Amino acid sequence: MKILDLVTRTFRYTNHTVRDSEGHTHPGPPHDATQSVLEIVTDEGVSGYCFGASPDVIAQVVKPLVVGRDPLDREKIWHHLVEMQRGNRGLSDRVLATVDLALWDLAGRALGQPVYKLLGAARDKVLAYASTMCGDELPGGLDSPEAYAAYALACKARGYQAFKIHTRMPPIAGTPNPREDIAICTAVREAVGPDMALMLDSFHYYTREDALRIGRALEKLDYEWFEEPMPEHSMSSYIWLTDQLDIPIVGPETAEGKMYTRAEWIMHRASDISRAGVFDNGGITPVMKIAHLCESFRVQVEIHSPGAGNLHALCAMAWPGKYYERGLLHPFIDYERPPQWLRTIDDPMDDEGYVHVSSRPGLGQDIDWDYIAAHEVKR
Amino acid sequence: MKILDLVTRTFRYTNHTVRDSEGHTHPGPPHDATQSVLEIVTDEGVSGYCFGASPDVIAQVVKPLVVGRDPLDREKIWHHLVEMQRGNRGLSDRVLATVDLALWDLAGRALGQPVYKLLGAARDKVLAYASTMCGDELPGGLDSPEAYAAYALACKARGYQAFKIHTRMPPIAGTPNPREDIAICTAVREAVGPDMALMLDSFHYYTREDALRIGRALEKLDYEWFEEPMPEHSMSSYIWLTDQLDIPIVGPETAEGKMYTRAEWIMHRASDISRAGVFDNGGITPVMKIAHLCESFRVQVEIHSPGAGNLHALCAMAWPGKYYERGLLHPFIDYERPPQWLRTIDDPMDDEGYVHVSSRPGLGQDIDWDYIAAHEVKR
Numbered sequence: 001m002k003i004l005d006l007v008t009r010t011f012r013y014t015n016h017t018v019r020d021s022e023g024h025t026h027p028g029p030p031h032d033a034t035q036s037v038l039e040i041v042t043d044e045g046v047s048g049y050c051f052g053a054s055p056d057v058i059a060q061v062v063k064p065l066v067v068g069r070d071p072l073d074r075e076k077i078w079h080h081l082v083e084m085q086r087g088n089r090g091l092s093d094r095v096l097a098t099v100d101l102a103l104w105d106l107a108g109r110a111l112g113q114p115v116y117k118l119l120g121a122a123r124d125k126v127l128a129y130a131s132t133m134c135g136d137e138l139p140g141g142l143d144s145p146e147a148y149a150a151y152a153l154a155c156k157a158r159g160y161q162a163f164k165i166h167t168r169m170p171p172i173a174g175t176p177n178p179r180e181d182i183a184i185c186t187a188v189r190e191a192v193g194p195d196m197a198l199m200l201d202s203f204h205y206y207t208r209e210d211a212l213r214i215g216r217a218l219e220k221l222d223y224e225w226f227e228e229p230m231p232e233h234s235m236s237s238y239i240w241l242t243d244q245l246d247i248p249i250v251g252p253e254t255a256e257g258k259m260y261t262r263a264e265w266i267m268h269r270a271s272d273i274s275r276a277g278v279f280d281n282g283g284i285t286p287v288m289k290i291a292h293l294c295e296s297f298r299v300q301v302e303i304h305s306p307g308a309g310n311l312h313a314l315c316a317m318a319w320p321g322k323y324y325e326r327g328l329l330h331p332f333i334d335y336e337r338p339p340q341w342l343r344t345i346d347d348p349m350d351d352e353g354y355v356h357v358s359s360r361p362g363l364g365q366d367i368d369w370d371y372i373a374a375h376e377v378k379r
Numbered sequence: 380m381k382i383l384d385l386v387t388r389t390f391r392y393t394n395h396t397v398r399d400s401e402g403h404t405h406p407g408p409p410h411d412a413t414q415s416v417l418e419i420v421t422d423e424g425v426s427g428y429c430f431g432a433s434p435d436v437i438a439q440v441v442k443p444l445v446v447g448r449d450p451l452d453r454e455k456i457w458h459h460l461v462e463m464q465r466g467n468r469g470l471s472d473r474v475l476a477t478v479d480l481a482l483w484d485l486a487g488r489a490l491g492q493p494v495y496k497l498l499g500a501a502r503d504k505v506l507a508y509a510s511t512m513c514g515d516e517l518p519g520g521l522d523s524p525e526a527y528a529a530y531a532l533a534c535k536a537r538g539y540q541a542f543k544i545h546t547r548m549p550p551i552a553g554t555p556n557p558r559e560d561i562a563i564c565t566a567v568r569e570a571v572g573p574d575m576a577l578m579l580d581s582f583h584y585y586t587r588e589d590a591l592r593i594g595r596a597l598e599k600l601d602y603e604w605f606e607e608p609m610p611e612h613s614m615s616s617y618i619w620l621t622d623q624l625d626i627p628i629v630g631p632e633t634a635e636g637k638m639y640t641r642a643e644w645i646m647h648r649a650s651d652i653s654r655a656g657v658f659d660n661g662g663i664t665p666v667m668k669i670a671h672l673c674e675s676f677r678v679q680v681e682i683h684s685p686g687a688g689n690l691h692a693l694c695a696m697a698w699p700g701k702y703y704e705r706g707l708l709h710p711f712i713d714y715e716r717p718p719q720w721l722r723t724i725d726d727p728m729d730d731e732g733y734v735h736v737s738s739r740p741g742l743g744q745d746i747d748w749d750y751i752a753a754h755e756v757k758r
Contacts, residue, residue, distance in 0.1 A: 072492065074499030079697040107497075111490040113451065118486075118497060120453030120664060259675035267646065267676075285499060292671035296638035297646075318458040 001110065003071050005041040006063040006099075008055040010034050011375040013340040016333065021171045024134040027141070027332035034377060035341060037367075040102045042071055048106025048362065050098040050309075051341065052279070055379065057090045062099055071106050078285045082258075093258065093282040100283025101309045101363065108362030115309075115364075116357055119288065119316035125354040126314045127162065128347070129199065130155040131306075131327030135168030135184070141331060142168070145180075145187035151331050152188045152196070161353040162197035162224070162323060163188065169203045176203035178210045182217040189221045201227040204254075208237055215245040225250045225273060225302070238270040248272035253304050258282055259289040266297050277304030278313060287313045295319035308346040308363040315357045324355045340375075343368045380489065382450050384420040385442040385478075387434040389413050390754040392719040395712065400550045403513040406520065406711035413756060414720060416746075419481045421450055427485025427741065429477040429688075430720065431658070434758065436469045441478055450485050457664045461637075472637065472661040479662020480688045480742065487741030494742055498667065498695030504733040505693045506541065507726070508578065509534035510685075510706030514547030514563070520710060521547070524559075524566035530710050531567045531575070540732040541576035541603070541702060542567065548582045555582035557589045561596040568600045580606040583633075587616055594624040604629045604652060604681070617649040627651035632683050637661055638668040645676050656683030657692060666692045674698035687725040687742040694736045703734045719754075722747045 013035055018028030038053035048071065065084060069077055078100055085091045108115045116124075132151065135142040142148055152163045165188060167181045174180070181202055188198060200218055202211075211229035218226050225248045230237045232255035242249045253275040255261050262274050276290040287303070291313065294301040300320045303310045306327060314321045326347060329335055338345045344366040347355045358364025392414055397407030417432035427450065444463060448456055457479055464470045487494045495503075511530065514521040521527055531542045544567060546560045553559070560581055568577060579597055581590075590608035597605050604627045609616045611634035621628045632654040634640050641653050655669040666682070670692065673680040679699045682689045685706060693700045705726060708714055717724045723745040726734045737743025 070496075070500065072496040072500055075501035075695060075697040078499075079501070111492065113490065117449075117451040120457075121449065121451055122454035122458070259671070260677070263675035289671040289675060292638070292668040293675040296642035296668060296672040298639070316454060318454040 001046075001070055001072065002043045003040055003067050003069050004043050006058050006066060007039045007041060008036050008053045008058050009039070009372060010036045010055060010377045010379060011341065011372045012377060013375065022169065024169060025328055026133055026136050027138070027330050035339075037341070037372065038098050038102050040066075040071060040099070040106055042106065042110075044110070046106060046110045048102040048104070048109060049365070049367065050101040050105065050363075052094070053098045054090075054095050057095050058098070061088060061091050062095065066099065071103050071110075074100065074103050074107075074285055077103065078283065082282070093256070094279050096282035097279045097309070100285050101278060104284050104309070104312070105362035105365075112361050114357065114359055115284065115312040115362060116315035119284075119312070121315060122318040123315050124359075125350075125356045126311065126324040127322065128160060128324045128326040128349050128353055128355045129162035129164050129197065130158075130160040130329050131164045131325045132166050133328040133330045133333075134166040135172070137172060138332070145183045148184045149187040149191035152192050154331070155329070156192050156196055159349065159351040159353045160326075162199070163192065164199040164201060164325070164327075166201050166328070167203065176206065178206070178214050181214055185218060185221055185223065189223075194222065197224045199223060199225045199227065202229045204228050204231060206230055208240055211237075211241050212244060215241065215247050215249075219245065219247045223247060227251065228253055235265065235268060235270045238265070239268055242269060242271055250302055251275050253277070253280060258286045259293055262290050263293055266293070266299050272300075274299055274301040275304055276301055278307065278309035280304055284309055284313050288316065291317045291319065291321070306347055308358070308365050311347055311355060311357050312363060326355060338366075340371055341368055342366050380425075380449055380451065381422045382419055382446050382448050383422050385437050385445060386418045386420060387415050387432045387437050388418070388751060389415045389434060389756045389758060390720065390751045391756060392754065401548065403548060404707055405512055405515050406517070406709050414718075416720070416751065417477050417481050419445075419450060419478070419485055421485065421489075423489070425485060425489045427481040427483070427488060428744070428746065429480040429484060431473070432477045433469075433474050436474050437477070440467060440470050441474065445478065450482050450489075453479065453482050453486075453664055456482065457662065461661070472635070473658050475661035476658045476688070479664050480657060483663050483688070483691070484741035484744075491740050493736065493738055493740060494663065494691040495694035495736055498663075498691070500694060501697040502694050503738075504729075504735045505690065505703040506701065507539060507703045507705040507728050507732055507734045508541035508543050508576065509537075509539040509708050510543045510704045511545050512707040512709045512712075513545040514551070516551060517711070524562045527563045528566040528570035531571050533710070534708070535571055535575055538728065538730040538732045539705075541578070542571065543578040543580060543704070543706075545580050545707070546582065555585065557585065557593050560593055564597060564600055564602065568602075573601065576603045578602060578604045578606065581608045583607050583610060585609055587619055590616075590620050591623060594620065594626055594628075598624065598626045602626060606630065607632055614644065614647060614649045617644070618647055621648060621650055629681055630654050632656070632659060637665045638672055641669050642672055645672070645678050651679075653678055653680040654683055655680055657686065657688035659683055663688055663692050667695065670696045670698065670700070685726055687737070687744050690726060690734060690736050691742060705734060717745075720747055720750055721745050
């Protein structure tokens with residue numbers, strides 16, 4: 001089997017979220033936006049797909065490196081692309097991820113198996129946590145400790161067994177504010193009672209001292225973990241914090257460097273629980289390397305972000321990944337409604353809070369090609 | 380797909396090697412021996428196979444745990460068997476390996492792909508090293524520095540680019556002897572010239588001081604690595620040795636503990652190059668975990684022993700594994716002749732010293748079922 005072409009299609013859809021000046025997503029008025037899908041085309045009539053492609057980088061950088069290869073030579077292709085990243089900032093880990101995910105999708109479609117079975121399945125469902133959007137100033141949204149508490153109760157009623165808070169952050173006036181963070185975490189714990197697992201992903205530029213103060217409060221509130229309160233490039237800050245706190249520190253998430261960075265964090269005990277994600281680290285291929293690294297040290301690893309790629313990786317991990325991150329959620333957003341380019345969502349959740357992986361071949365995404373064709377943007 | 384049964388067949392063959400009182404293999408008079416093959420049978424008519432099975436443990440311990448499972452649930456099955464190892468010494472890593480290899484073989488046969496392609500291929504050939512048997516007292520065998528030198532030249536003429544010495548060891552009188560080891564290593568280097576890669580796998584119970592003395596000699600002789608001169612359960616001895624020597628120390632090989640032990644050796648810098656093998660660690664599944672662990676630290680890992688399983692694992696590793704271990708070799712043994720139960724060998728080598736992986740589905744072994752049927756031993 002040989003790769004003949006890498007094709008991207010860009011199409012319009014209606015986006016119901018907006019980004020604030022610091023990049024956080026919130027509900028917003030419906031507006032036009034575009035999405036792209038990568039297709040890796042082979043000489044045997046089978047293709048693999050991934051959404052979130054960067055058409056220019058795919059066409060200019062990736063395509064010349066990949067056409068003519070056997071699409072099952074994933075290690076060879078991935079390592080070549082990794083080497084090409086040096087001096088080529090456009091070839092981001094996110095671009096690598098779209099290529100790697102499309103190759104895994106292709107393998108599964110060609111062989112008639114879901115990706116998690118190709119990887120060697122460990123399970124077919126994963127416990128989800130409700131992962132909130134960052135807070136806001138929207139009445140009825142996530143604008144106060146009481147609003148977070150009410151939303152946590154709504155998520156509990158939906159079946160979630162775990163709830164992760166993203167607090168209110170800049171550019172909101174008066175934030176960041178450790179006291180408000182603690183007030184939100186306290187209100188949520190008081191609302192949901194002692195049995196629901198709770199996590200905090202806070203503002204990411206706190207001082208060591210503020211991070212320690214918040215961490216101590218979370219310990220008293222019996223939170224499950226504390227995520228990224230400081231910039232991850234300062235590994236020493238994380239060593240300092242992890243050494244003092246009992247509550248598990250989770251990371252690194254945004255730090256570049258794939259499995260290499262995760263290895264250093266384990267070596268230096270910079271966190272308790274590691275973190276990986278297909279779009280953060282360059283695909284399923286590196287996420288499985290990180291999972292195997294972490295398993296070798298019996299260090300847990302939590303997977304960042306939702307999506308079919310992360311779900312298949314989680315279902316091939318016998319060692320935690322305990323949770324699937326379902327979100328980002330907000331009282332104004334209907335997460336159960338698929339994006340316009342899918343007929344069904346990637347991560348259906350049952351009433352006990354488990355997300356079930358698709359048994360369809362490949363990544364199992366239920367793509368609405370009619371929608372895409374009808375809304376394609378010619379470039 | 381579901382596993383219906385685990386069947387083992389035992390059959391007679393003529394063995395041309397014998398084991399000495401310390402367990403080392405040497406050429407010997409032809410004699411009857413038995414071999415066993417495991418078949419994992421499914422409800423879809425496809426099976427997976429692995430030689431080297433332990434019929435009693437398979438029947439009594441493994442079969443009840445595995446029948447009824449999906450054979451693609453490799454992580455689930457493997458981790459369950461690992462947990463069952465506690466308190467059950469019969470369920471060795473070697474038994475786990477036969478089950479895991481048969482499951483990978485089955486997956487490849489079911490999906491029509493060689494195992495290294497399922498894993499995500501990195502290459503289709505690997506440089507081999509000629510790996511000698513331990514020395515002996517056989518005239519024309521490996522009984523002197525000159526004999527090793529002559530055999531190294533014969534291997535070089537065959538196309539090998541690398542040659543690994545197993546020295547003369549107990550129960551041979553006068554061994555272990557560091558001076559003789561160094562004399563053998565010196566004679567081989569002088570015979571083959573400066574360009575051939577050379578390695579030493581010595582007696583495994585030297586003192587720290589003898590190991591250091593031999594290692595210094597190997598550095599002067601420009602050897603590529605030094606393997607297992609001391610018992611691996613004494614990790615501190617390896618930290619001591621690795622700290623002082625420039626020549627790469629390779630290990631652990633025989634130390635139990637799968638990827639967990641390899642992680643500790645990396646954490647504590649107990650070797651320069653790690654070591655893994657499908658029959659040492661419980662299959663391809665753990666060898667890939669170790670490969671990914673090592674890759675995350677950019678620590679090289681060398682694969683122990685020949686065979687289809689190790690070759691497929693090597694071909695799915697973009698990060699070294701530089702070499703395939705071809706052997707054990709001896710002037711009196713024709714390694715190019717397949718064992719009676721195979722029609723062709725697992726590891727054909729070209730004239731440049733590269734071993735090529737099979738493109739047949741599964742592990743690609745060319746099994747002679749007629750031979751097995753004709754020589755089956757009814758139990």
